[in-house]
Amino acid sequence: MLNILPFLKSLLSIPGLSGYEDPVARLIQAEWQPLVDELSLSRLGSVHGFKRGAGADPRPSIMLAAHMDAIGLMVTQIEDGFLRITPIGGVDPRILPGQAVVVHATGADAKEDLPGVIVMPLARLLPPDNGNDVVDIAHLFVDVGLLPSKVASLVRVGDLVSFGAEAVEMSGEIVSGHSLDNRASVTALTLCLQELQSRSHTWDVWAVATVQEELTYGGAVTSAFQLRPDLAIAIDTTFAKGPGANGWQTFPLGKGPTFGRGPNIHSYLFKQFKELAERLEIPYATEIMPESSGTDGMAMQITAEGIPNFVLSIPIRYMHTPVEMVGLKDIQRAGRLLAEFIAGLELDFMSTITWDD
Numbered sequence: 001m002l003n004i005l006p007f008l009k010s011l012l013s014i015p016g017l018s019g020y021e022d023p024v025a026r027l028i029q030a031e032w033q034p035l036v037d038e039l040s041l042s043r044l045g046s047v048h049g050f051k052r053g054a055g056a057d058p059r060p061s062i063m064l065a066a067h068m069d070a071i072g073l074m075v076t077q078i079e080d081g082f083l084r085i086t087p088i089g090g091v092d093p094r095i096l097p098g099q100a101v102v103v104h105a106t107g108a109d110a111k112e113d114l115p116g117v118i119v120m121p122l123a124r125l126l127p128p129d130n131g132n133d134v135v136d137i138a139h140l141f142v143d144v145g146l147l148p149s150k151v152a153s154l155v156r157v158g159d160l161v162s163f164g165a166e167a168v169e170m171s172g173e174i175v176s177g178h179s180l181d182n183r184a185s186v187t188a189l190t191l192c193l194q195e196l197q198s199r200s201h202t203w204d205v206w207a208v209a210t211v212q213e214e215l216t217y218g219g220a221v222t223s224a225f226q227l228r229p230d231l232a233i234a235i236d237t238t239f240a241k242g243p244g245a246n247g248w249q250t251f252p253l254g255k256g257p258t259f260g261r262g263p264n265i266h267s268y269l270f271k272q273f274k275e276l277a278e279r280l281e282i283p284y285a286t287e288i289m290p291e292s293s294g295t296d297g298m299a300m301q302i303t304a305e306g307i308p309n310f311v312l313s314i315p316i317r318y319m320h321t322p323v324e325m326v327g328l329k330d331i332q333r334a335g336r337l338l339a340e341f342i343a344g345l346e347l348d349f350m351s352t353i354t355w356d357d
């Protein structure tokens, strides 16, 4: 198995907030170029990697979707050289003060990104109900350390602000950093493509890095419509067990991916993945998704006349914070499972699908 750490770390060091995925899309295209037969972008900017199957024409196809967008912030006002901010996606304001950020400045004199930090006023300067509790994002600022006149020429309202902290390699093959949701899954999908280099597969494969999952599922729904695959798999992150998180909706970190079970997932595919993991002796957990999966799978399942869908997730701790945490082994396991599933797909697989569980 290839060393996935360098690619994962490069993914974590590059911006790509929801709706503005271009920088990360370019990195993914460069990585996928030698791994696929054709590479293109959807009209909304999702990356489509096409890997031709060996079966006779017309071949069925499978779409593997991992969203590449990340949560972050946007500048709403500039006050005396300090930047007011608002979230893009589900940012928890409790973790913001003290964070290192990068301001992607687009003002008239801007030539490069500006490093900054998120700061908050002294408690006594805040409204009484906000002094000692979580400080509302409306009271937070980004300080880029420059004079107001300089800031005015560099930064514009609407500029993007992404998390700036470097990923941390921890003991036990654990990595912590921002944007592991969902760059961990993009890495797993890339591993799957690498593994498929030496495996024959009859089906066509569409590897898709989708845009805008955190906001609208807009990338998944439009790419599924355009590519019209026979099957679709969403690869995303889920909640790992951690401090204060031990219920049935959480899963051990580094102990295997999860298989979604619920109305958003075709039960036959769930069964197939379970059997596959057991045969390969890859650990996994069943993730109950009684309503919606909250992933690209929701959009793909109800595209066109409907697409049988599966949701494969990688547990991470501290979801939607700058210190998300993932087990590298789980990324490898997810990539391997995807590749093995694809390699095992017979040309007539669609006619074998049943609802009898």
Ligand SMILES: [Zn+2]
Residues within 6 Å of the ligand: 067, 181, 182, 213, 236, 237
């Ligand atoms: Zn996600």
